[in-house]
Amino acid sequence: MIYLFIFIPFLALIVINLLPQGEGEFAGWAALAVFSAQLAAAALAACGLIGLGGGWLDQLLHFRLLSDRTGLLLLFLAGLVGGTALLSGWRLRGASRSNFINLLLIALTGINGLALASDLFSLYVFIEVVAVSSFVLIALFRERSGLEGSFKYLMMSALASVLMLSAVACFLVAADGMSFAAVRAALAVPGNYLARAALGLFLCGLFIKGGLVPFHGWLPDAYMSAPAPVSVFLAGIATKAAGLFTLVRLVRLAPASADLSAVLLLVGTLSIVVGALAALGQRDMKRMLAYSSISQMGYIVAALGTGSALGNAAALFHFFNHAVLKSQLFVNAAAVEEQTGTRDMDRLGGLAARLPVTGTTSVIAILSTAGLPPLSGFWSKLLIVIALWTAGHQFYAAIALLASGLTLAYFLSLQRRVFFGRLRPELENVKEAGAALLLPALGLSALTVGVGLVFPFILGMFIK
């Protein structure tokens, strides 16, 4: 069954392009069906209701897919965030629309490949699939900032690829092949410095791909300059899958070591603090969200740095929360931009009166991101802090915790400048966004609240 995750988007892509296009309505519905099917299938598979065997296709194709819960999490999120992005791009028309849908499907295939790859080089190939489609998506409208952001991302991403390929070359010498098993075996050999160096190179590449401090320069530009629906996709899942998910896979290959842990903790904490501080000074809504994204990714990396089972679980949980919350915030930003025509927070104000749904859902999202109980973000941050603390990194835990105060600070300033406060006279005629933007926002915040409320009940299951 697991092959379906790869082939359904691929086949949908072919079918959509073979059929006459018309207004692109059909393509949109077909793509939506693909995303929803993936969402449902991943959820069912996670509950054990769908088998994950390859069956006869394994004999035929030899893809050597890896199916575990971590991968399923990414598949689920790809369906969720992809569907959200698709809906928020529903208003696109003409060539932009069909290109958007096609590239979204390709990127989805890439993410699914990432989730299922059991081989370091395959991982790299699918990272590139996601990356190339992201480049084009950012430049979808071919306007000034989009081209610039896209080119910047392309260059940084290519440098990251070079680092990863150098790592692949080193592993060729140091390990017996590229599969996860071989790499793990090579890393477990104590004197294998080359494998260690390769791991370091690969990590560096992933830090660039993920946009972590100090390699974060491209990320705010790319997020900010991308068209609204694309930034939902990029921020929600694409760069996270390419950077962080791969990091999760990689870190699990290496045996626990103090060096690796120190690097991850340092990069993670730096990202948390620098991202939050930079976010405080922004006046473009999407740019602030981008810096916030860097900060939140820092939590995930820091949690991975503990190397404990609890830390890994907490990292994945925060990965989930972050994908949900960030795509929701970007959907809200898209709604604001669509209705008012600007993202400059100094020219907005009091929109909660005119955009009640967007305003309310964004409050939920920011509070959850800042870690206010009982929303889902609180639990993941709490677990991260507990994991850090019990692993003996009290200092980092304290920083991570206090930085959520910074998170609240910049998000409160966002709320104050955009939603809370008095309505500006020139915004008197603004109306609530359309259903295509409201539905995902409502769904995602329901997920945030629901997961937060249910979480204590599934805590035990989660830790195992």
Add this chain to the structure above:
Amino acid sequence: MGVEPATWFWLFLTFAALVMISGLYCFLVTFNLLRMLIGLEIIIKGVTLLIIAAGFLSGQLALAQAIVITVIVIEVVIMVVAAGLIINFHDLFDSLNVKNTRSLKG
């Protein structure tokens, strides 16, 4: 070839590094999009050399070749996309110099 394998490895590594440093240098000092792309291309050449050499030294040449072929395909696609971006960029600004055209805050 009667030389120590480790010596071979360092030889290839050194030259791959030299090639990559040239490319990186070009990448860093120029503000011209096309130049940056050329620098990038040179860096990728260095990596290709490294992969083939690694395959040769570890006796996994076949695997290394498969990898190199995949890398080349990806490289070409990236170059095509980058070329598309550059041409659009030129259409808009009539220049390839990012210093003149920067609209995004660093």
Add this chain to the structure above:
Amino acid sequence: MITMAILLVAMALAALWTVTANLYLRATIALALTSVILTVIMFRLGAPTAAVFELSVCAGLISVIFISVISLTHRLTLQEFLSRRQNRFARFRYLPPLLIAAALAMYFARQPLGVSLPWRETVTDARSVMWDLRRFDLFGQVMVLLAGVFGVVTLFRGAKNRDGR
């Protein structure tokens, strides 16, 4: 050993020329030359399949792409050309010393690798490795190519029908 060393030196020099050349066209030619030398190295190391790919795609196709980009975008007066040459010398004067320093550093930093290089003779045909073992990568390649196709569709639509949204 000697031949290989000469080839490597030649490749490094070609790379140096590529980055320092003051005309795009010359840089492109130098880039192609680098590719060609790399091809020869690949052949000598016993990797003919990859070498053919490198030759046809990198030395061929990428040069074509670059040249078409140059012809679509590049216009220079003599004045600009001269000032640029001046500029380039200034900008690249640190590169050769840097390269020499790097080479020396690499030489002195030589260390035991921590792995024995066993010359594992597991060489099989690259095509069969590609097809039998790396099939998932092939699928990935197809997806990258498709992404490239849609990239071309999106980015080369012609400036006239540039649609806002």
Add this chain to the structure above:
Amino acid sequence: MSSGALLLLLAVFVPVGGAFLLPLLGRWSASARNIMAFLLVLVSLACSTRLLLTVLTGQTAVYKFPFPLGMSFILSADGLAVFMAVVSALIGAIIVLFSFDYISHYENQNEYYFMVVLFLGSMTGLVYSQNLIFLYLFWELTAFASWRLIGFYRGRKDVLRADKAFLVTFFGALAMLIGFVFIYQQTGTFDLAAMKGLALPGLVVGLILCGILSKSATLPFQTWLPDAGVAPSPVTALLHAAVLVKIGVYVFARLFLMTFVLGAFWHTAVPVIAAASALIAAGAALIETDIKRVIAYSTVSQIGFIFLGLATGSLVGVVGGLLFILMHGLAKGGLFLSAGIIEQNARTKDITRMGGLFATMPVTAAAFAGCAFSIMGIPPFGGFFSKYFVIAGAVDSGQLWLALTFVLGAVLTIIYLFRLFNLIFLGPVKGIAAREGSRLMVFCVVLLAVLSLGAGALINYPAMAVRAAVAQMNGIVK
């Protein structure tokens, strides 16, 4: 499930859950929403009162739902919790009643009732929580609700100050959470019952105190409270006089009197902080001219006294501190609500522009005077007894200088409250001759004043509840 556990769940989740229905109800009918809000708080009050009877017989009620990692959800009704819950629900119910008229001509009423009821529900939850994580959870819910409530008028200044209040308390709470995680590492659980008698390192006590002091607006975190006076008066009464700031005091009692053992250093440090806070805030109250800021500084000052009482460690002092929570809540609620009536009718908050209002609003003036007497500590108002106990406690524990400081503070209190009363109600009419407020509003104010008086006249009954609470504490010199 025992009836006690059911009562606990009802007391917490009826208001917390019901609050979410209020905005929906409000779309249909405003008065239905108002009555519903009042009923929700009343249910909580009724449950807590019923639990009070249980506790007075010497029993406790517990509800427990086990979660892993030491995060079990535990509600427990002991003397302290029930006392606190009854006080906050009682004052909360009166304030909700007052809001019916006060808030009726503003926008965002749906959100207002939603937040007020959510706040009171979370407050009840916090009081009953026996697990640090859930205590923190309800703690932050109250912070969130007060953020929305302070920013109720949506003006730039309002929202900025709401943000300030939220941020200060949030940072404090984070420091406290660090302390909790520290404790967690030592004990492997967040369950308070399992930590009884644990001695904490000084750093952890400091971190937790950060949270407590920021919530109760004690020095050095006091600035947000006077600023939060921009909120509507029922909100300031509810959050910043009667209930919210008491959270800090309550958690102090819960953690450091009932659970952990406080080190010698903190036995000195806490009274010093409290005394400094009490005196400095009293000084500020003397010079402020904004009616709400004066009362707010008075709150900061009085909270200092409560801390003082609790930190003496003597039986009488702690009894006084707890009684003080009740007396101060009733009286300060009354003061803020009267201030609300005055502010709404006189259209200014500046006391230098008021005067002679006694003639036009005699009932409010009388109620104001009653509440002020209680805060000053004039017998037979309730405030007298609590102050007396606290002073006696300080003398009892041999900290004579503390008792003297306290007397000084009490004198300052009398001075600034007289000044306030004088400027507002006596003398010639300067600004608008304000009319009396609506009947319901005046009724609420009078009710609070009467309760202040009644609590003093019948001091035996509250004292009984407080004694039941103190009996369960450890580390008290009896």
